[in-house]
Amino acid sequence: MKLRNLVFVVMLLCCFAGSALAAQPQAQEYSVITTEELKNMLDAGKINPLIFDARTPEEYEEVHIKGAISLPISKLERDPALLQGDLARPLVFYCNGVKCGKSKKAAKLAAGLGYQHVLVYSEGMPVWEEKGLPIYAGPNYEAKIETKRLDPATLKTLLESGAGTFQLVDVRDKNEYDEGHIPGAINIPAAAFAAGSKVLDKEKKIIVYCNSGGRSYNAYRKLMKLGYGDINQALLADWKAAGFPASKL
Incomplete structure (x- = not known):
């Protein structure tokens, strides 16, 4: 294991442990992680988060982070019970970049249900894809588009x-x-x-x-x-x- 990955995992575990033990009535609902931090978490293998794609099913089918689960925010808002599971297991939510609010809405909902370690990967699918990290690409991934051209x-x-x-x-x-x-x-x-x-x-x-x-x-x-x-x-x-x-x- 690379040293930087080990250091990151230790720091993240300490953060999780601290948040679980501290009595903070105004505790932050979720934490934001970067592309590098999510990659290190997955590479290290010491933390096994559930990764949720909060975008639409159509966007998920076109391309998503490898191993992510489709959970559109509209569906989660209708049925929060879809998140039933281990409250101590880290959850990571993402959507289409820093100006997309779907992952944050999902994270707030999860925190409200009592999940202790809620993370938002705010850079989202576009940056993950841009950096050449593992993705699932659907049959329409390379579909040609028509651009609006200005002369x-x-x-x-x-x-x-x-x-x-x-x-x-x-x-x-x-x-x-x-x-x-x-x-x-x-x-x-x-x-x-x-x-x-x-x-x-x-x-x-x-x-x-x-x-x-x-x-x-x-x-x-x-x-x-x-x-x-x-x-x-x-x-x-x-x-x-x-x-x-x-x-x-």
């Missing part, structure tokens, strides 16, 4: 309007972004897009672009899974072909 002239008009109703995101690597990007764009590289998406506002139009479409297509898919509504795609190659300027750092 260069429409994008330029939107940028010149000065409206605060959208966010433009360059999903290329930072060195590419620094060499030249569409004015006003922020940079969230595609390789860590789900993890970096917390800065994006779900109430705004999100426009993702790369040079030729591959990476922005993947970012578009991740935004769909993260629950963003108004998603758009553009191409830097088209922007340049139209003769529009690029900003450099």
